[in-house]
Amino acid sequence: MKLLPDLMTFADGTAVLTKNDWIERRKEIIDILSREEYGYMPPAPKAVTGEAKREEDRCCSGHAYKERINITFDTPKGDFSFPVNFFVPVKEGKYPLIILINFRPDAYDKYCPVEEIFDSGFAIAQIYYEDITTDDEDFNNGLAPHYERDKDTGWGKISMWAFSISRAIDYFMKREEIDSENIIVAGHSRLGKTALWCGANDERVKFVCSNGSGCSGAAYERLKHKGAETVDDIVRRFPQWFCGNYKKYANNADAMPFDQHFLIAACAPRFVCVGDASEDLWADQYSEQLACIGASPAWKINGKSGYVGVKRPAKVGERFPKGEICYHMRDGMHFFGRADWLSFIKFIKSKI
Numbered sequence: 457m458k459l460l461p462d463l464m465t466f467a468d469g470t471a472v473l474t475k476n477d478w479i480e481r482r483k484e485i486i487d488i489l490s491r492e493e494y495g496y497m498p499p500a501p502k503a504v505t506g507e508a509k510r511e512e513d514r515c516c517s518g519h520a521y522k523e524r525i526n527i528t529f530d531t532p533k534g535d536f537s538f539p540v541n542f543f544v545p546v547k548e549g550k551y552p553l554i555i556l557i558n559f560r561p562d563a564y565d566k567y568c569p570v571e572e573i574f575d576s577g578f579a580i581a582q583i584y585y586e587d588i589t590t591d592d593e594d595f596n597n598g599l600a601p602h603y604e605r606d607k608d609t610g611w612g613k614i615s616m617w618a619f620s621i622s623r624a625i626d627y628f629m630k631r632e633e634i635d636s637e638n639i640i641v642a643g644h645s646r647l648g649k650t651a652l653w654c655g656a657n658d659e660r661v662k663f664v665c666s667n668g669s670g671c672s673g674a675a676y677e678r679l680k681h682k683g684a685e686t687v688d689d690i691v692r693r694f695p696q697w698f699c700g701n702y703k704k705y706a707n708n709a710d711a712m713p714f715d716q717h718f719l720i721a722a723c724a725p726r727f728v729c730v731g732d733a734s735e736d737l738w739a740d741q742y743s744e745q746l747a748c749i750g751a752s753p754a755w756k757i758n759g760k761s762g763y764v765g766v767k768r769p770a771k772v773g774e775r776f777p778k779g780e781i782c783y784h785m786r787d788g789m790h791f792f793g794r795a796d797w798l799s800f801i802k803f804i805k806s807k808i
C-alpha cells in the first residue's frame with residue numbers, strides 16, 4: 457500500500473494549519489470527491505415546497521402523528537417531486553429530526569424502528585431512495601433527466617440521493633415542530649455512503665449516521681482486508697452510483713488523489729456516527745475504524761478530538777462515543793438493526 461493522501465495538505469502542497477485553512481481545505485476536498493468519485497451536484501434550487509397530508513393522528517402506541525409529504529423543487533427542466541413519510545411526537549415541542557434514506561417505501565420498515573426513535577424524542581422523515589431515481593444504469597427516470605450529466609464528472613446516483621435529502625432539509629427547516637439546529641441524516645450500506653456524502657456537502661446536517669457503508673463509504677480504499685469489497689468490485693457492479701471518472705481507480709486505488717477519510721473529514725467539525733457489524737467483512741470494518749482515526753485531524757484543528765478510542769480492531773460490542781466521531785461494532789450481519797439505532801441515538805442525545 458502506498459501512503460494515503462494527506463488530509464491536512466492542500467493540493468498545492470501547503471499545509472493546513474488553522475481553523476480557517478480547514479474551511480478552505482474542506483471545500484477542496486468536496487471538489488476532489490465530486491470530480492473523482494460521486495460527481496458534481498447541481499446548485500440548490502430556488503424554491504422548495506411541501507404539501508403535507510395527515511395520515512395518522514396517533515400511531516403505534518399513540519405517541520406520534522404521521523404525515524405523508526410531497527416535496528417539490530424547481531430544476532432546469534421543470535419541477536420535480538418526491539414523497540416523504542414524517543413522524544412527529546404528539547407532545548408539543550421542537551424535535552431533532554432524523555432523516556433516513558431507505559431501501560423501501562414503507563413507513564414501518566425493518567430498518568427503521570420508528571417507535572423507539574420517536575419515543576426517544578426525535579421526529580423522523582423517511583425518503584425511499586428509488587422515489588428519487590432508480591438504482592440502476594437508467595438515467596432517464598426520476599430526478600436524473602432533469603439535469604445535463606457530463607460523462608466524466610456528472611453526478612452519479614449517490615449524489616442524486618444525497619442532493620434530495622438536502623431538499624428535504626430545505627423543507628423541514630421551516631417546520632415549526634423541528635429543531636433546525638439538530639438535523640441528523642442516516643442511512644445503511646449504499647445509503648450509508650449517501651448519508652455521509654450528504655453530510656459532507658450540507659453543513660446544516662449536524663449528525664451523520666452511516667451504518668455498514670463500506671467501500672466508497674467510510675472504509676479506506678487502499679487498505680483492504682480479506683473479504684472486503686474493492687473499487688474494482690463496486691464500479692463493475694454499481695457504476696451508476698458514481699461519476700465516470702471513478703472507474704479509473706478500479707484496481708488502481710493508489711492513484712486516487714483522496715481516500716475515504718476525506719469523506720468523513722468533510723463533515724468536521726460536526727458529528728459522525730459510524731456503525732459496523734461483526735460479520736460484515738464485505739464492508740471492511742477495520743478500514744472504517746482506521747478511516748475514522750485518519751479523519752480525526754480535521755476535528756483536532758478545530759480544537760476537538762474526532763475519534764477517541766482504540767487503534768486495534770474494535771471487538772464485538774465495543775463502542776467509542778467520547779469524541780465527535782462515534783464508532784460501534786455490533787454483533788451480527790450486514791443490517792440496520794435496533795442496536796445500531798440505539799447506539800446512534802444515545803450518542804446524539806449525549807451531544808445535543
Ligand code: GTR
Pocket residue numbers: 644645646647669670671685690
Ligand atoms: C452491496 C455493495 C455494497 C453495499 C451493499 C448495499 O452489494 O457491494 O457496497 O452498498 O450492496 O447497499 O446493501
